[in-house]
Amino acid sequence: MKFEAQTGGETLPVEVVGAAGRFTVTIGGEALTVDARETAQGIWSILLHSTSAVAAVTEQDGTYLVDVEGERYAIRVEEESRYIIRTRGGHGGARGQVLKAPMPGKVALIEVTVGQPVVPGDGLIVLEAMKMENEFKAQVAGTVKEIRVAAGQPVNPGDVLVVIE
Amino acid sequence: MSAPFGKVLIANRGEIAVRVIRACRELGIRTVAVFSEADRESLHVLRADEAVPIGPPPATESYLVIAKLIAAARATGAEAVHPGYGFLAENAAFAQACLDAGLTFIGPPPAAIRAMGDKMAARRVAGRLGVPVVPGTEQPVSDDAEAAGVAARVGYPVMLKAAMGGGGKGMRLVRAPGELAGALRAARAEAAAAFGDASVYVEHYVEEPRHIEIQVLADAHGGVVHLGERECSIQRRHQKLVEESPSPFVTPEMRRRMGEAACRVAAAVGYVNAGTVEFLVDRDRNFYFLEMNTRLQVEHPVTELVTGRDLVRDQLRLAAGDKLGFAQDDVTLTGWAIECRINAEDPFAAFMPSPGTVTALRAPGGPGVREDTGVYAGCTIPRFYDTLMAKLIVWGPERDAAIVRMSRALAEYTVQGVRTTIPILRRILAHPDFVAGRLSTGFMERLLAGDAPEQAGRHRRIALIAAILTAYQRADRPAPGAAPSATPGPWRQALRPGWRNR
Numbered sequence: 001m002k003f004e005a006q007t008g009g010e011t012l013p014v015e016v017v018g019a020a021g022r023f024t025v026t027i028g029g030e031a032l033t034v035d036a037r038e039t040a041q042g043i044w045s046i047l048l049h050s051t052s053a054v055a056a057v058t059e060q061d062g063t064y065l066v067d068v069e070g071e072r073y074a075i076r077v078e079e080e081s082r083y084i085i086r087t088r089g090g091h092g093g094a095r096g097q098v099l100k101a102p103m104p105g106k107v108a109l110i111e112v113t114v115g116q117p118v119v120p121g122d123g124l125i126v127l128e129a130m131k132m133e134n135e136f137k138a139q140v141a142g143t144v145k146e147i148r149v150a151a152g153q154p155v156n157p158g159d160v161l162v163v164i165e
Numbered sequence: 166m167s168a169p170f171g172k173v174l175i176a177n178r179g180e181i182a183v184r185v186i187r188a189c190r191e192l193g194i195r196t197v198a199v200f201s202e203a204d205r206e207s208l209h210v211l212r213a214d215e216a217v218p219i220g221p222p223p224a225t226e227s228y229l230v231i232a233k234l235i236a237a238a239r240a241t242g243a244e245a246v247h248p249g250y251g252f253l254a255e256n257a258a259f260a261q262a263c264l265d266a267g268l269t270f271i272g273p274p275p276a277a278i279r280a281m282g283d284k285m286a287a288r289r290v291a292g293r294l295g296v297p298v299v300p301g302t303e304q305p306v307s308d309d310a311e312a313a314g315v316a317a318r319v320g321y322p323v324m325l326k327a328a329m330g331g332g333g334k335g336m337r338l339v340r341a342p343g344e345l346a347g348a349l350r351a352a353r354a355e356a357a358a359a360f361g362d363a364s365v366y367v368e369h370y371v372e373e374p375r376h377i378e379i380q381v382l383a384d385a386h387g388g389v390v391h392l393g394e395r396e397c398s399i400q401r402r403h404q405k406l407v408e409e410s411p412s413p414f415v416t417p418e419m420r421r422r423m424g425e426a427a428c429r430v431a432a433a434v435g436y437v438n439a440g441t442v443e444f445l446v447d448r449d450r451n452f453y454f455l456e457m458n459t460r461l462q463v464e465h466p467v468t469e470l471v472t473g474r475d476l477v478r479d480q481l482r483l484a485a486g487d488k489l490g491f492a493q494d495d496v497t498l499t500g501w502a503i504e505c506r507i508n509a510e511d512p513f514a515a516f517m518p519s520p521g522t523v524t525a526l527r528a529p530g531g532p533g534v535r536e537d538t539g540v541y542a543g544c545t546i547p548r549f550y551d552t553l554m555a556k557l558i559v560w561g562p563e564r565d566a567a568i569v570r571m572s573r574a575l576a577e578y579t580v581q582g583v584r585t586t587i588p589i590l591r592r593i594l595a596h597p598d599f600v601a602g603r604l605s606t607g608f609m610e611r612l613l614a615g616d617a618p619e620q621a622g623r624h625r626r627i628a629l630i631a632a633i634l635t636a637y638q639r640a641d642r643p644a645p646g647a648a649p650s651a652t653p654g655p656w657r658q659a660l661r662p663g664w665r666n667r
Contacts, residue, residue, distance in 0.1 A: 003636055005629055012629075016637045023637075025630050032626075036634050040525035042581050044631045053624065055631035056581055064632040065513075068624035069576065070591035072513050075629060077636035104520055104548045130509070130518035130552045 002080035007073055014077070097140045097164040101155040105129030110151055112162065116144045124162045127155070140164060168193045169485030170245045170269070174238040175199070175209070176259075177249030178228060180539035180555055181461070182209035185247045188477035197241045199234060201227035203547035208539050215241050222549045228252045231259050235266045245269035245484060247477075251551065254460040255282060271484040273438050273459045280434040281457040285328055285366055291454035294433055296426040299445060299453040301368025309346055312367050316345060319369040325349060327356030328364035335359060336403070338370060371453065373605040375446040376400065377412050378458075379427035380468045382479055383436045388489040391424035392472045393498045395441075395464055398604040399593060401516070406586065406609065407593055408464035409503045410471050413564060413602030414446065423452055424493075430457060438483050439465075439476055463506070463553065466537060470502035470560040501567040502560045505575065505594075507538075508552040511584035520548035524582035529574035533560045533567075546583055554585070564602065568594055 003014040005027070015026040023034045035047040044055045056067045066073045109126040112118060118138040126135045146163040149155060173189050174197040175182045182198060186209065189196045198213035203222035210216045217237040220227040227233065229252060238246055246263050248271070253259040257278040263270040272278070281287045285305070288298045300319040305328050306312040316323045316339065325348055327335025335356030337348035349365065357363040380392040396412035397405045415423070427442035434457075441462050443455040465476045483489070510516045526542040538555035540546060546554055559574055561567030572594045578587055593599055596612060 001637060001640060003633060005633060007625070007629065007632075014629075014633050016633060023634065025633055027626070027629055027633070032630070034630055034634075036630065038634075038638070040581060042635075043525055043579060044634065046627055046630055048627065048630065051627075053627040054579065055624075055627055056579065057631050057635045058581075059635075064635055066628040066631050067588065068628050068631070070588040071622040071624050071628070072588065073622075073625060073628035073632070075632035077632050079636075079640060102514070102517060105518075106548075129548045130520060130550065132518050132552070134515070134517065 003077050004080055004083040006076040006078075013080070096142055096145075097138065097162075098160055099124060099136055099162040099164075101127065101157055101159045101161055103129060104154070104156050107149050107151050107153045107155060107161070108133050110147060110149070111135075112144045112147070114144050114147055118142060118144060118164060124164075125149075127161075136161070138164060169481045169487065170194050172197060172214075172241065172243045173245045173247055173271070173481070174234070174241065174243035174268075175213070175247050175249065176228070176234045177247070177252055177254075178204055178207060178209055178539070178550065180537050180553065181249040181251075181463070183212055183539055184537050185249060185477055186212045188475060188481060191475075192478060192481060194481070197237065197243050199228070199237050201549070203549050206544060207547075208541055208544065217241060222547060224252065224549065231256075231262050234259075235262055235268070238263075238268050239266065243268065245271055245481075247271040247480070248460065250460050250463055255458070257282060269484050271438065271480050273436050273440060277434045277436045278459045281459050283328065284326065284456055287456055288454065290433055291426075291430055294426075294429050296430060296454045297452065299368045299371060299455075302366045305364035305366050306349075309349060312349055312365075313342065313345055315367045316342065319367070322370040322372070323367050324370040325352040325365050325367055327352065327360055327362070328366060329356070329360040329362045335365065371445050371447050373448065373607050374398075375412070375414055375604055376405075376443065376455075376606055377415060377423070377446050377452070378441050378443040378462070379423050380462075380465070380476075381427050381431045381436070381440050381442060382476075382483065382489060383431050383438065383440070384483050384489045385437045385486055386488050387432075389428045389432050389436070390489060390491070390493045390496060391427050392468050392474065392496055393420060394423060395462075395467055396604060397464060398606050399599070399608055400606050401609040401613070405464065405506065407503065407505050407590065407599075408467055409501065409564075409567070410467040411498055411501065414450070414604070416450070419450055419452070426452075426454070430454065439480050463556070464504050466535060466556065466558040467502035467504045470535070470558060471498045471500055472496060473499065500560055500562045501564045502558060503567045503571050504556055504558045505571060505590045506553055506586065507555040507557060507578070507580075507590075508586045509546050509554045509583045510552050510586055512586055512589035514584070516586075517584075518548070518552050519584035520546045521583045522546075523580060525579065526581070527577070527579040528555075529557065529577035531574070531577075533570050534574045535559070554583075565600075568600060 005012045005014045012028040017024050021037050025032050037045050039045050042057045046053045063076045105127045108128040111123040119141045122138040123135045142164040145165040148160050172195040175185045186196045196213045198209045198216040199219045200210045201222045219233040248254040257275040260270040260275040302315050322340045325337040335352050337352040339348045352365050353363040375398045383389040395410045397408045399407040441458040444452040446452045509519045522545045528536050535558040540554045559570040561570050575591050
């Protein structure tokens with residue numbers, strides 16, 4: 001099965017064959033024989049040659065965040081066919097900003113109103129969780145199109161907070 | 166030895182409640198846990214002999230409601246209450262309410278809590294006893310002109326501090342006279358919001374200080390000893406991350422003088438039980454009294470590992486009226502201990518809190534490793550409380566051995582489901598300044614200002630394999646609604662300047 005893997009600004013063609021813990025993973029033309037087991041959800045034990053490594057994988061917004069030995073890698077893996085369709089299809093919806101809650105918490109403060117123009121760096125909303133609070137800022141210039149939450153309201157990960165157009 | 170109490174209620178949650186339960190178990194004392202609706206399945210509830218619900222998740226409706234805690238103690242027949250740290254641990258009204266209800270408060274007398282709770286009054290006590298304090302005001306400054314006068318007298322930079330402060334709230338560093346008015350306004354507003362009291366005082370700011378504290382134990386018969394120091398200079402936004410005992414900076418002579426000063430302060434306020442006297446230490450090894458924490462500290466285990474004492478057991482004994490049973494000369498420090506705080510925060514995303522379900526957990530073990538935890542695989546870390554989920558503590562015969570042991574233990578620690586501070590702790594332990602013992606409260610700021618964590622690092626190939634195989638497995642059995650969005654993690658950038666404590 002063929003994929004495209006993107007990490008650190010690089011796109012690598014990838015192919016995987018195998019099953020039941022035994023795989024051949026070809027990354028950028030280099031074929032690697034791998035013994036890999038998912039020993040708990042998202043935790044992989046990988047034997048590569050004689051090296052034993054443990055990697056923890058979580059998914060976030062379509063990207064895999066992989067922690068190995070205190071390092072973190074953001075890797076996006078797509079099936080080759082899907083990658084080709086997406087990259088040939090041009091850039092759709094890259095304008096504006098949809099601010100989503102990254103974790104469960106509570107809306108401490110809303111700093112904008114619908115219709116208000118914003119520039120990158122303007123404060124949009126303050127979230128509170130675990131006795132800490134943080135301000136989320138506009139990343140694009142535009143107009144606040146929607147505010148989908150109210151101050152004091154609890155939010156869950158992925159909830160849309162503010163939409164900028 | 167007979168048990169000091171038959172039954173103790175623990176007015177806390179998380180790892181410290183579990184820690185207290187352990188000491189009680191070893192003494193044959195029955196334990197009562199209290200829990201909010203968010204904590205029914207938390208570890209302290211599972212470990213206690215009895216457990217009493219005390220209300221909705223917000224602490225203001227549960228763990229901070231004195232009447233509910235007293236009622237729980239009465240209902241279960243507990244004779245004593247251990248407050249842990251945080252919540253009501255340094256609340257004199259709570260200590261008094263326990264006494265009024267005929268319960269033993271496992272901590273100092275209310276008067277001692279009050280005497281040390283007002284930071285300025287505490288400084289005056291220290292000053293009277295001849296214990297050095299950082300030059301500054303002894304009363305809150307009344308207006309901008311007075312603040313400017315004091316700042317000029319003690320010398321810039323100055324620190325503005327909330328009189329009732331703690332945890333970094335209401336604090337502002339001012340480097341030049343022009344910044345003073347704005348900083349005063351901000352500090353007053355923050356102090357008023359956090360503590361209901363806008364009083365602010367001004368003191369000289371010690372550059373690149375070390376934060377070193379002395380553990381004291383006092384009995385109700387006039388006996389006071391100290392158990393040496395803990396160095397807690399590795400902090401981010403006034404929150405400690407790594408602590409150790411002894412300090413690589415403290416000489417035996419300095420330890421003796423700091424210890425005597427700490428005991429003098431404790432004796433002067435009629436202190437009984439375990440307490441900690443905090444000092445700032447400058448580059449020339451001058452130490453200045455900062456404050457006294459009238460409770461057990463988060464980082465107490467490092468003292469336990471080098472002194473061989475069980476501080477919670479000592480707290481229980483002392484609260485029951487026992488004598489210390491040992492003298493200052495009996496206290497020896499053996500080897501070196503380091504503690505790392507494992508917080509549910511994402512160090513790769515500006516320390517964003519990361520509540521949620523711990524889906525997998527492999528704790529380290531082996532020689533010289535201790536884990537004090539409040540979590541287990543499958544439990545959910547609620548979003549209502551602080552982020553401390555566990556503490557990893559190691560002992561080694563000397564500092565270098567303790568450092569490599571901690572690095573080894575951190576490498577063994579696997580947590581899935583929530584983000585943790587483990588990666589940043591590994592970087593701290595590997596940093597040349599940490600290894601050399603060159604510590605200061607500015608350490609973290611410099612570490613974090615450095616280049617991004619080893620992104621182009623050594624394990625890229627393993628990471629790629631793990632990501633690719635995850636995708637390969639998914640392609641076999643597609644997850645519902647797992648269509649990738651167009652841009653990866655836009656909020657990550659938006660996180661600057663990072664989460665701050667409220």
